Amino acid sequence: MPESQRVTICVDAAGGDRAPDEILAGVELGLSRDPGLAVILTGPDEVVVPAAEASVNCAARPTTQSIPMDADPVSAVRSMKDSSIVVGCQLVRSGEADAFFTAGSTGAWMAASTLHIGRIPGIKRPAIATVIPTAGPPVVLLDAGANADCRPEYLVQFAHMGSAYARIVVGVDEPRVALLNIGEEPTKGSLLTREAHALMEADVPGFVGNVEGRDIPAGVADVIVTDGFTGNVALKLLEGMSRSIFREVKGVLTSSAATRLAALAVRPGLRELAGRLDPDTYGGAPLLGVDGLSFVGHGSSGRRAVASALRVCAHAVRSDLLLRVRQGTAER
Amino acid sequence: MPESQRVTICVDAAGGDRAPDEILAGVELGLSRDPGLAVILTGPDEVVVPAAEASVNCAARPTTQSIPMDADPVSAVRSMKDSSIVVGCQLVRSGEADAFFTAGSTGAWMAASTLHIGRIPGIKRPAIATVIPTAGPPVVLLDAGANADCRPEYLVQFAHMGSAYARIVVGVDEPRVALLNIGEEPTKGSLLTREAHALMEADVPGFVGNVEGRDIPAGVADVIVTDGFTGNVALKLLEGMSRSIFREVKGVLTSSAATRLAALAVRPGLRELAGRLDPDTYGGAPLLGVDGLSFVGHGSSGRRAVASALRVCAHAVRSDLLLRVRQGTAER
Numbered sequence: 250m251p252e253s254q255r256v257t258i259c260v261d262a263a264g265g266d267r268a269p270d271e272i273l274a275g276v277e278l279g280l281s282r283d284p285g286l287a288v289i290l291t292g293p294d295e296v297v298v299p300a301a302e303a304s305v306n307c308a309a310r311p312t313t314q315s316i317p318m319d320a321d322p323v324s325a326v327r328s329m330k331d332s333s334i335v336v337g338c339q340l341v342r343s344g345e346a347d348a349f350f351t352a353g354s355t356g357a358w359m360a361a362s363t364l365h366i367g368r369i370p371g372i373k374r375p376a377i378a379t380v381i382p383t384a385g386p387p388v389v390l391l392d393a394g395a396n397a398d399c400r401p402e403y404l405v406q407f408a409h410m411g412s413a414y415a416r417i418v419v420g421v422d423e424p425r426v427a428l429l430n431i432g433e434e435p436t437k438g439s440l441l442t443r444e445a446h447a448l449m450e451a452d453v454p455g456f457v458g459n460v461e462g463r464d465i466p467a468g469v470a471d472v473i474v475t476d477g478f479t480g481n482v483a484l485k486l487l488e489g490m491s492r493s494i495f496r497e498v499k500g501v502l503t504s505s506a507a508t509r510l511a512a513l514a515v516r517p518g519l520r521e522l523a524g525r526l527d528p529d530t531y532g533g534a535p536l537l538g539v540d541g542l543s544f545v546g547h548g549s550s551g552r553r554a555v556a557s558a559l560r561v562c563a564h565a566v567r568s569d570l571l572l573r574v575r576q577g578t579a580e581r
Numbered sequence: 582m583p584e585s586q587r588v589t590i591c592v593d594a595a596g597g598d599r600a601p602d603e604i605l606a607g608v609e610l611g612l613s614r615d616p617g618l619a620v621i622l623t624g625p626d627e628v629v630v631p632a633a634e635a636s637v638n639c640a641a642r643p644t645t646q647s648i649p650m651d652a653d654p655v656s657a658v659r660s661m662k663d664s665s666i667v668v669g670c671q672l673v674r675s676g677e678a679d680a681f682f683t684a685g686s687t688g689a690w691m692a693a694s695t696l697h698i699g700r701i702p703g704i705k706r707p708a709i710a711t712v713i714p715t716a717g718p719p720v721v722l723l724d725a726g727a728n729a730d731c732r733p734e735y736l737v738q739f740a741h742m743g744s745a746y747a748r749i750v751v752g753v754d755e756p757r758v759a760l761l762n763i764g765e766e767p768t769k770g771s772l773l774t775r776e777a778h779a780l781m782e783a784d785v786p787g788f789v790g791n792v793e794g795r796d797i798p799a800g801v802a803d804v805i806v807t808d809g810f811t812g813n814v815a816l817k818l819l820e821g822m823s824r825s826i827f828r829e830v831k832g833v834l835t836s837s838a839a840t841r842l843a844a845l846a847v848r849p850g851l852r853e854l855a856g857r858l859d860p861d862t863y864g865g866a867p868l869l870g871v872d873g874l875s876f877v878g879h880g881s882s883g884r885r886a887v888a889s890a891l892r893v894c895a896h897a898v899r900s901d902l903l904l905r906v907r908q909g910t911a912e913r
Contacts, residue, residue, distance in 0.1 A: 462818035462820075478774075485794030510846065
């Protein structure tokens, strides 16, 4: 997968709390880092046309509608056919783009990806896969919020899809796959996890059994499978916790003249640490199980997160993530 | 609730990874801090008798059995009538002790508390209430693991019980009660949380709606209600995350001669912060809904955690937690 392989990513210039400025700045940054990358911007004419003109390898596909963050996702996606999210998904479907990225409404992104790209045959439910930074190698956690209510067989498919993704983003050949549970023994947990444990044990290569909440940051598995409710709570808790701790650490560093002086020496290391543990490091999360590559970013994504997302998207295209997901789930 | 009010707490000297030494040291510490406190130790004769003899306000109630951490809780509790956990619960039931504390098997503690103390009439499921340290006032999170599968009406009862507990441990008159969910709007979430939201809105005083994972450390509510699966994952994730971050911060502080020098100035503040965010600060978690006060501590509880737990137990007794829980749930 040479960096020279041309990759075209459609980016929603209108999605996210900091759109369009930070999205466009992130695109610019991403393009400057990867000469093989081309971007198609969807969004309002007055935003995307000047941005495309100002940049090499950047094209505009103006759209006239924008899905508000608080709209009902499914009906918005059905009715707003010329929105930046719907058109982005259609460009993936038609093959004009290799992948789509938005920092807009996660609900609208899921609905548009499912409706306009479609599911891989045999996949019951697509799942959002996020990459969690840890002290060691990162961990793929899924489902991070697509399916609030799950059946055990969904979790088995999540395991296969997450494994395919971990091979690419974590870079391991035989990912260790774990089930998030509230006890290590197979008999522990909810009805869902007890049944899922039995199914995964029979069907998932590299299955290492149950892990608990405390194991998520410990890097004991490459893939951690859970339902979309628990996964979403865990992901947001990780974000909130990491930000809250670093805010307090900053408070300690600025609490006196002596600590402010000391901070000069320790701040670079702490900043590097905070950056490494920041979810923005990975910038984009794919909806695995749809028949094309579609990524969502945090609503608050800034240029750094957008550029990271483009890197992850391009890497997924060049590593043929879609084919790997299809193969990983084909015979199940 | 004067500190002089005599309180008798039964402590399981045999439960926990660091029993009996750290348990006994914690009891010693707790007794030294509270002249109104008396302790009854359950556990092996050769442990509890010398400890009781060496200490003022400390009695021994030797037991001959000990429930292993990996035993099936319900059958162990039924068959091992002379175990330190079962006898501790019976002492609460009989009124000889005002509360029971163990750092042993959580499963055995739940089973023994439910079977040998019994449920408050009308309570469908007891729940474990934990106190989560935040940047601001602490938050009561429940259920932290007693009920992996919940029905919406259980969550309503958890809200009432958690509210009664928050009045005592957080010290607020009108606790703000939130439902842990994966979106702020009432229509978001799983089948369970959507139904629970509607019920809580109608029935729970101080209900402030949904909160998300990131809100747990932010202190936006005094009580956060969730099912025991999600609550347990969240609690353990908080613990794991906080420990992992502080371990990495320590790595930064010791990375060079300059940072080691700087660490002299910032370490006291960081240590205070780590201590404040440490779950051991609150040491013990009650099983709310049983008809007596019964607390569990972390399996790894050291003397500091045990002493904290005794403080929390004594405070709960003196504040009449049990009566408040009964009243809060009586007419529902």
